[in-house]
Amino acid sequence: MKKFLALLFVLALCSCAFAEGEKLRDTDQLKTERLAAQRGTVGQFVAEDLLGDNKATLLTTYEKYVDAVAALRQGKIRAVIMDEMPAKRFVNEVDGLAIMDKALTEESYAIGFRKGNDDLVVSVNNILTEMKAEGVLDAILEKYYGTFLAGDSSSIKPEDIDFNKGAEGGKLYVGTEAGFAPYELKVGNGFIGIDVEMCAYIAKKLGRELVIINMNFDALPTAVSTGKVDMICAGITVTEERKENMDFSQNYVTGVKQVALVRADDYEK
Amino acid sequence: MSGRMTMRSKSYPGAGRGDILLGFVGAFLVYALWESGFFTADAWADFNRRFYQNFVKDDRYMMLVDGLKSTLFMTAGATVIGVIVGLILSVIRVAHKGGLHIPVLNKLAETYITVLRGTPAMVQLLIWNFTIFASARDLNTQYIAILAFGLNSGAYVAEIFRGGIESIDPGQMEAARSLGLTYWSSMKFVILPQALRNVVPMLFNEFIALLKETSIAGYIGIDDLTRAGQNIQALTLEHSQPLVMVAIIYLIMVMLLSNLVKRLEQWLSRGRRG
Numbered sequence: 001m002k003k004f005l006a007l008l009f010v011l012a013l014c015s016c017a018f019a020e021g022e023k024l025r026d027t028d029q030l031k032t033e034r035l036a037a038q039r040g041t042v043g044q045f046v047a048e049d050l051l052g053d054n055k056a057t058l059l060t061t062y063e064k065y066v067d068a069v070a071a072l073r074q075g076k077i078r079a080v081i082m083d084e085m086p087a088k089r090f091v092n093e094v095d096g097l098a099i100m101d102k103a104l105t106e107e108s109y110a111i112g113f114r115k116g117n118d119d120l121v122v123s124v125n126n127i128l129t130e131m132k133a134e135g136v137l138d139a140i141l142e143k144y145y146g147t148f149l150a151g152d153s154s155s156i157k158p159e160d161i162d163f164n165k166g167a168e169g170g171k172l173y174v175g176t177e178a179g180f181a182p183y184e185l186k187v188g189n190g191f192i193g194i195d196v197e198m199c200a201y202i203a204k205k206l207g208r209e210l211v212i213i214n215m216n217f218d219a220l221p222t223a224v225s226t227g228k229v230d231m232i233c234a235g236i237t238v239t240e241e242r243k244e245n246m247d248f249s250q251n252y253v254t255g256v257k258q259v260a261l262v263r264a265d266d267y268e269k
Numbered sequence: 270m271s272g273r274m275t276m277r278s279k280s281y282p283g284a285g286r287g288d289i290l291l292g293f294v295g296a297f298l299v300y301a302l303w304e305s306g307f308f309t310a311d312a313w314a315d316f317n318r319r320f321y322q323n324f325v326k327d328d329r330y331m332m333l334v335d336g337l338k339s340t341l342f343m344t345a346g347a348t349v350i351g352v353i354v355g356l357i358l359s360v361i362r363v364a365h366k367g368g369l370h371i372p373v374l375n376k377l378a379e380t381y382i383t384v385l386r387g388t389p390a391m392v393q394l395l396i397w398n399f400t401i402f403a404s405a406r407d408l409n410t411q412y413i414a415i416l417a418f419g420l421n422s423g424a425y426v427a428e429i430f431r432g433g434i435e436s437i438d439p440g441q442m443e444a445a446r447s448l449g450l451t452y453w454s455s456m457k458f459v460i461l462p463q464a465l466r467n468v469v470p471m472l473f474n475e476f477i478a479l480l481k482e483t484s485i486a487g488y489i490g491i492d493d494l495t496r497a498g499q500n501i502q503a504l505t506l507e508h509s510q511p512l513v514m515v516a517i518i519y520l521i522m523v524m525l526l527s528n529l530v531k532r533l534e535q536w537l538s539r540g541r542r543g
Binding site: 180186 | 332404406407488489500507
């Protein structure tokens with residue numbers, strides 16, 4: 001009997017619908033709402049800035065974007081602060097989500113290195129300059145922003161990316177968090193994504209074999225500063241604070257917007 | 270069968286009262302599904318579509334299979350290390366207590382057990398990977414995890430063994446010694462074989478606990494079963510199905526192993542007096 005009562009109690013909790021208040025119209029409203037971000041990302045810093053003193057009570061950080069978005073869909077939070085392109089993929093693939101029109105900030109992505117690893121920074125910068133001049137980088141970006149985000153994610157196969165296996169120059173260890181499509185994504189046994197293809201190109205130019213180490217985003221700075229990996233490439237935004245702990249390459253993607261991902265029925269344009 | 274033995278078998282579901290509990294959980298699930306409109310044609314179609322996306326398309330179930338392999342590999346490796354370390358530690362502690370004067374070794378063993386049982390396995394794993402093996406880059410991360418889990422488990426196994434050895438009547442040791450065997454020979458040929466028989470079920474339970482504990486290996490970049498589920502989540506952006514599937518796989522493994530422990534207990538206690 002006791003068990004049955006406990007069961008009823010759980011059921012009552014489950015069926016409790018969350019109360020709907022006023023709909024979201026402007027990003028200013030987010031300042032007093034429950035927000036979420038992936039731990040260690042710029043989305044977290046932006047959310048902290050938005051919330052100010054309320055961040056301790058209103059901000060939840062999750063290990064993975066899917067967790068944050070699940071919380072959003074269940075009404076546990078009002079918005080997820082994240083990068084525009086991954087947010088777009090969520091809107092395309094998951095029902096009932098929307099991105100608020102007004103972007104919160106605009107930044108750039110760069111590759112991170114251990115402080116003082118100047119040789120590698122210089123070589124990678126040269127390769128990036130070359131990739132930009134020859135249109136290689138644009139081609140990669142176009143491929144993923146186009147076909148991939150349009151929903152045809154199976155068209156890109158990990159085995160088509162050349163990791164330069166068995167290269168004589170040794171291995172190039174790159175740390176990433178492969179749950180951040182279109183920049184990096186684990187597919188079967190391999191990886192695809194803008195960052196992955198870019199790093200594969202860099203590794204080839206360096207005469208080294210690319211080895212992707214897939215870890216949690218908040219572990220990446222530790223991994224690069226302890227020398228566990230040579231560089232980290234995971235859609236990492238350059239911030240002043242991060243510059244104190246690691247060196248960055250030149251930007252490879254600019255105009256990256258931080259946006260608020262919300263429930264479509266909770267948003268009125 | 271001794272009282273202690275029956276107590277152990279209760280610690281995991283799959284036996285006796287566990288079935289009733291499972292029945293309740295099942296009934297609750299059915300009710301929850303019904304309540305959420307799951308038994309409508311649309312919901313079924315949606316479920317099937319997502320199931321196809323998560324597991325069937327592009328052979329994505331292979332990610333779970335590979336994850337499972339990694340989980341089992343780490344668990345097996347860690348168990349071997351755990352049993353060896355645990356055996357050594359427990360013998361040191363028992364021998365010191367039993368009159369052999371080895372205070373330094375004993376203190377070391379004690380410290381080891383205190384430190385490794387006194388800190389979370391997750392923190393230990395991170396320290397092993399990012400501090401101690403910071404520069405070991407060509408080493409397969411799974412070996413680091415096996416070491417971390419194995420040494421951690423060793424501290425627990427040591428206590429299991431110690432309990433097992435101490436459960437043997439002191440008269441056995443006295444009898445062996447009076448027959449002229451040395452302390453170590455008595456330990457090796459008389460005490461340990463009996464103690465082992467007592468602790469085998471508990472070792473299996475430690476193995477089961479380890480199996481679940483390896484789910485934190487994703488933190489150092491190992492695609493174990495849990496992480497494989499998360500990788501599918503990131504791929505399909507769907508939250509519940511991959512996670513529930515992972516949970517079901519763990520549960521099946523644990524139930525199979527628990528059943529094995531139960532049979533093992535029965536087999537071991539056959540022909541035992543009292």
